[in-house]
Amino acid sequence: MYSSVIVPRQWTRFTCLCRSLTSVEGQKLPQNSKSSDGISPPPRKPRGPTDLLQALAATVGTDPTAAHYKYHDDPYLIPLSNFRKRSYALSAEAGRKAAAWIRDEHSNLFTTREWDPPTKNKTPYFNADPRIEAFAPKPIYNDASKVTEQDLKYTIQNALIDDSITIFQLLGGTSGVSEELKLQLLQLLCFYNEKEPESMEWLEERWFAANTRDRQAATWRLGGLADQIFESMDPKTPEAYCAMIQGMAKYYQAERAHMLTMEVKEKGIPLSTGVYNSLIGCVGFLREGTTLRVEALRSLLAEMHEQGISPNDETLSACLRSLSAWGGGKILQQMALSIVAEFRRLDIQPGLAAYYYLLCLFCKERGPRFDILSTIINELEQKEHLEAKEPADTNFFITAMGVCSDHLQNITMAERLHALLMKGDNYKLVGDAYKESIYYRHYVTVACRHASFEKTLELLDTLVPNVYVPEPSVMEEIIKTLEVGGAGDRLAQAWSQLVVFGHSKRARLVERLLDAMVNTYPGQEEEVKSKMRAAAADMLSFGQMTPEEKEMKDIRSPVQKLSATAVCNIIEMCSDTQDKADPLWKSVEVALQRLRKEEAAGVPARPQALADVAKKAAAVGLPGIAATAVTYLAECGFEEAMAASVHVLGTMLNRPEQEVEELLSQGQSALVSSLHPAAMAVAEAYSLAKTGGPIIQESERTSSSSDSDSDSSSDDE
Known part of the structure; x- marks a missing residue:
């Protein structure tokens, strides 16, 4: 009954299958270069899954002003200070660490079905397809675990040190594990010194860690599990000897490594190239003095030659690393050049790590100037791309840029080096975020000191602030450059950058910016x-707290005060206005009160500027500000106070300076009855500057001079 329906359906499916196979066959490219119809298509090129994306990205190019991809591409969310960048990166990584913690602590949620009936066993399953081993919960091993040698092999392959030691003890220790697995475990323990390796997942935490330099001290764990496994092996294989010697040498247990090497030589056991590389790296711990160390290094290289052991790139790096760690001098420098020449005869070219050690050896901060960097850049520019072979390769670019900035002081060399870094995929060799910041610190510094003003501005517009946030020392160099170039607009913008970068509380930097603004102000x-x-007025008010805020906020460290010179600079710029109602005069009054209350450190370096401000204030009709300025000059004992008092009082009374001097020579009672309070304050300042004492006592004043700015003086007073 249903045969007439089923057969046509099956026939239709078969027809569709034949058509699809025909179309697929027609899309295949012939492998031969010739065909029967005379058309010769090119051979098929294998394509990767991201080749198309890379081709599209190459047509667009990179935006040098864009923020790092780990930050949100939003102007309101991109961090613009080093502190915010660090906090943003670490907080994002903390979220990933929290997810990893949940995965490891509650692994049962990711490996069983929770909705199965209670009477039924939980069904194991994988919640990801395809299964990614790195994202899967890690197995947990304890004293009650039933383990096999396969579990030990799994932990060794994944570098799980603690789990490997636990499983090794559960299997019975040295007597319950095969010799092959014991050797693999010994190599793992020697490589990591029985410590869990740093996770490769938490890059930001490692980048912002404080311990940026390796500690060169004997940290080999004596009497540990590695020593126990090595002693239990009988017979001891050459691989076991090599693992122990390399481990001891890597963690600077040089004497024991040397003794074990002597034992191996007596037994006639061959050693590998890696063993000699490790011994060369710690040969300096066995000898004292440059001569003895150089002889020991030469003996190791001669021994490799006698035994027919071929050196490699790591051998060259180990030799140069040892030489650079021993200090400087012509002996070590000539030895390094001879080693590089000998390795080139063996067709072993130095890598970035070798060049880094050469720079450390030749380009000392206080040593003579050597232009070895130009030769290195000439050789690197001939290569299409640079490859990273060892971790020390990432130290080359920051060290080379430091040489350009401090040792050679050559902007041309720095630009060539930066062009080499930006070539192709070489930017990955700049290192972590900390090294990248050091690199741009040197680059911006050498550009500010030795590049043209236009190139410096172009570089700053490209790098700051998304790529690089200047440190206070670099910001000071930028301010000096803008001052020399007379860029007043850029200097005003620099204050907003100090606020955004988190440098606004650094009094020294703010004072340096104020000096630059005052020096460039007249020609703008x-x-x-x-x-x-406006920027100067904002500097005065920024960071100031009200008395209530000071009481509520617990300030553990004292706030740095601006110097009196810096406050005087603010007063000088803010007073450059002829409008009496300008709000900037209020800033001038606040700054003068801060000077009188000793809220600024020291005394002004240019008291004549305050005298000029007093004259301006009197001319526009602000006698209270003028009186405060001349009073401060008199209290500080500046000689400009007398001339400024006479001029200001003459402006207030609209009389020539000669009549003012006659008026000041009158008695005390006449002055009290005839002068305005603000004018009386100026007269007292004159008397204080001339005789060292006021005309009248403070208690006899009827009102303060600060309240008289709204009153106008006339000739009848």
């Missing part, structure tokens, strides 16, 4: 001057 246009005045 009016629009630029208004920006500079």
Whole structure:
């Protein structure tokens, strides 16, 4: 009954299958270069899964001003200070660590079905397809675990040190494990010194860690499990000897490594190239003095030649690393050059790590100037791309840029080095975030000191702030460059950058910026001057707390005070206005009160600037500000106080300076009855500057001079 329906359906499916096979066969490219119809298509090129994306990215190019891909591409979310970048990166990584903790602590949620009935066993399953071993929960081993040698092999292959030691003890120790697995475990323990390796997942935590330098001290674990396994092996294989010697030499247990090497030589056991590389790296711990160390290094190289052991790239790096660690001098430098020449005869070219050690050996901070970097860059520019072969390769670019900045002081060399870094995929060799910051610190510094002003501005616009946030020392170099170039607009913008970068509380940097603004202020246009005045007023008010806030906030460290010179600079710029109602005059008054209350450190370096401000204030009709300025000058004992007092009082009373001097010579009672309170304060400042004492006592004043700015003085007073 249903045969007439089923057969046509099966026939239709068969027809579709034949058509699809025909179409697929027609899409295949012939492997031969010729065909029967005369058409010769090119051979098929294998393509990767990301080749198309890389081709599209190459057409667009990279945006040098874009933020790092780990930050959100949003102007309101991109961090613009080193502290915020560090906090952002570490907080994002903390979220990933929390997810990993949940995965490891509650692994049963990822390996069983929770919705199975209670009477039924939980069904094992994998919650990811395809299964990614790195994201899967790690097995947990304890004293009650039933383990086999396969479990030990799994932990060794995945470098799980603690789990490997636990499984090794559960299997019975040295007597319950095969010789092959004991050798593999010994090699693992020697490589990591029986310590869990740092996880490769938490890059940001390693990048921002404080211990950026390796500690060169004997940290080999004496009497540990590695020594026990090695002593239990009978007979001891050459691989076991090599693992022990390399482990001891790697963790600077040089004497025991040397003794074990002598034992191996007596037994006639062959050693590998890696063993000699490790011995060369720690040969300096066995000898004292440059001459003895060089002789020991030569003896090791001669021994390799006698035994027919071929050196490699790591041998060259180990030799140069030892030479650079022993200090400097012509003997070590000539030895390094001879070693590099000998290895080139063996067709072994130095890598970035070898060049890094050469720079450390030749380009000392206080040593003579050697231009070895130009030769190195000439050789590297001839290569299409640079490859990373060892971790020390990432030290080359930051060290070379430091040589360009401090040792050679050559901007041309720095630009060539930066072009080499930006070539192809070489940027991955810049290292972590800390090394990248050091690299750009040197680059911006040498550009500010030795590049043209236009190139420096172009570089700053490209790098700051998304790629690089300048440190306070670099920011000071930038301010010096802008001051020399007379860029008042850029200096006003620099204050907002200090606020964004988190440097606004650094008094020294703010004072340096104020000095630069005052020096470049006279030659600027009016629009630029208004920006500079607004920036100066904001510097005065930024970071100041009200008395209530000071009581509520627990300030453990004292806040740095601006110097009196810096406050005087603010007063000088803010007073450059003829409008009496300008809000900047309020800033001038606040700054003067801060000077009188000794809230600024020291005394002004240019008291004549305050005298000029007093004259301006009196001219625009602000006698209270003028009186405060001349009073401060008199209290500090500046000689400019007398001349400023006479000029200001003459402006207030609209009388020539000669009549003012006659008025000041009158008696005390006449002055009290005839002068305005603000004018009386100026007269007292004159008397204080001339005789060292006021005309009247403070208690006899009827009102303060600060309240008289709204009153106008006339000739009848």
